[in-house]
Amino acid sequence: MAHGHSHGGCCHEDEHEEPPERRGQAWGLYLRIDHERLQCLNERREGSGALVFRAWEERGNRDQFVESYEDEELLFNIPFTGNVKLKGIIVMGDDDDTHPSEMRLFKNIPQMSFDDAAREADQMFSLNRDVIGELEYPTKIARFSNVYHLSIHISKNFGAETTKIYYIGLKGEWTEAHRHEVTICNYEAAANPSDHTVKQFTPHTHFIS
Numbered sequence: 001m002a003h004g005h006s007h008g009g010c011c012h013e014d015e016h017e018e019p020p021e022r023r024g025q026a027w028g029l030y031l032r033i034d035h036e037r038l039q040c041l042n043e044r045r046e047g048s049g050a051l052v053f054r055a056w057e058e059r060g061n062r063d064q065f066v067e068s069y070e071d072e073e074l075l076f077n078i079p080f081t082g083n084v085k086l087k088g089i090i091v092m093g094d095d096d097d098t099h100p101s102e103m104r105l106f107k108n109i110p111q112m113s114f115d116d117a118a119r120e121a122d123q124m125f126s127l128n129r130d131v132i133g134e135l136e137y138p139t140k141i142a143r144f145s146n147v148y149h150l151s152i153h154i155s156k157n158f159g160a161e162t163t164k165i166y167y168i169g170l171k172g173e174w175t176e177a178h179r180h181e182v183t184i185c186n187y188e189a190a191a192n193p194s195d196h197t198v199k200q201f202t203p204h205t206h207f208i209s
Contacts (some may be wrong), residue, residue, distance in 0.1 A: 003040075004154050005090075008019050011099070024026075024055065024057050026056075026171050027055075027056035027090070027169045027170065027171050028055075028056075029080075029084060029086075029170035029171065029172050029174060030053040030054055030055065030169075030170060032052055032080050032081050032082060032084065032174040033055075033078055033079070033080060033081070033170075034079040034080065034081050035050055035100070038053070038076070038077065038078055038079065039075075039076070039077040039111075040074060040075070040077075041067060041074070041075040041076075041077075041113070041114065042068050042069050042070060042071070042073055042074055042075065042114075043066050043067070043068065043069060043074065043084040043102065044067045044069040045066075045067070046064075046200075048066040048067070049066045049074070049076055051065070051066065052064065052065065052066050052080070052165050052166060052167050052168045053071055053168055053170070056093050056133070056169055059090075059092055059133040059166070059167035059169065060132070060133070061166075062159060062166055064166070065121070065164055065165060065166045065184055066164070066165050067098075067162050067163065067164045067165075068154075068162045068163040068164075069162070071161070071162075072121060072154075072156060072157045072160065072161065072162060072163045073114065073153070073154060073155060073163070074100075074152075074154040074163055074165070075112065075113075075151065075152070075153050075154070076150075076152040076153075076154075076168070077110065077111060077149070077151050078149065078150045078151070078152065078170075079148070079149050080147065080148055080149065080150070080174070081174075081177075082148070082174050082175055082176045082177045083146050083147065083148055083174070083175050083176075083177055084144075084147045084148070084150070084170075084172050084174050084175075085126070085141060085144065085145045085146070085147070085172045085173040085174075085175075086107075086139050086141070086144035086147055086150065086170065086171075086172040086175065087138065087139060087141055087172040087173070088129070088136045088137060088138050088139060088169075088170075088171040088172070089093045089103070089105075089125075089136070089137045089139065089169065089170060089171070090133050090134075090135060090137070090167065090168065090169035090171075091103060091127055091130065091135075091137070091154075091165060091167075091168055091169065092130050092131065092133040092165065092166045092167040092168075092169075093129065093130065093131065093163075093164055093165050093166060094129075094164055094166075095129055095131045096160065096164055096178065097157060097158040097159040097160035098157055098158075098160040098162060098164040098186040099127070099129045099130075099157060099158055099163075100154045100156070100157050100163055100165060101126065101127050101156045101157050101158050102124065102125070102126060102127060102154070102155045103124070103125045103126045103127055103137070103152060103153070103154055103155070104117065104121035104123075104125075104152075104153040104155055105121055105122050105123045105124070105125075105139070105144075105150065105151070105152060105153075106119075106122055106150070106151040106153065106195050107122050107143070107144055107147045107149070107150060107151075108120055108147060108148060108149050109151055110149045111148065111189070116151075117151075117153045117155070121153070122140075122143055123139055123140055123143065123144075124143040125137045128138045128166075130155065133166075133167050133169065135141070136169075136171070139175065140184040144172075147178065150170075152168070
């Protein structure tokens, strides 16, 4: 399979001259995930996939992880509580062959399955081993500027039978979804028409000659 045409690079967090507390705030999109509806397909232990989305300061907690079950693949379906501009991702694993080596991103395909993942990804990354959560993979922001659902397909690792992930960090901006504006506008437009125009203009017709 040809690589490189759609892969993103990565950079070290150390290159950003930010204090630790500011850096942690930047990785706060986990707070905007609808955790009740988050899915992880092919997880060995039910519910473990949701545990890897947590605070940047807690990424070193190695008691919380997800491991794949039947093969090396994992598929995360991540619904957000609003619209997200996704700017970067961190994927942290072990310093062995269970670490993911390829990540494919898809936007706005709810309830995605492994069959759906056969399509071309919106962006694909070759991953390096990262055991402390310092490698950031920047997304194509123009492509991920209006995301209400993100699917992360971990398609390969470095050769082990299963894949293990301790932390996935999501960096970006969140805006609230305004789904009720249309309903309100329609109501106001329908409520006004006949009442005011007649009362306003009828009295003045007697004084215009």
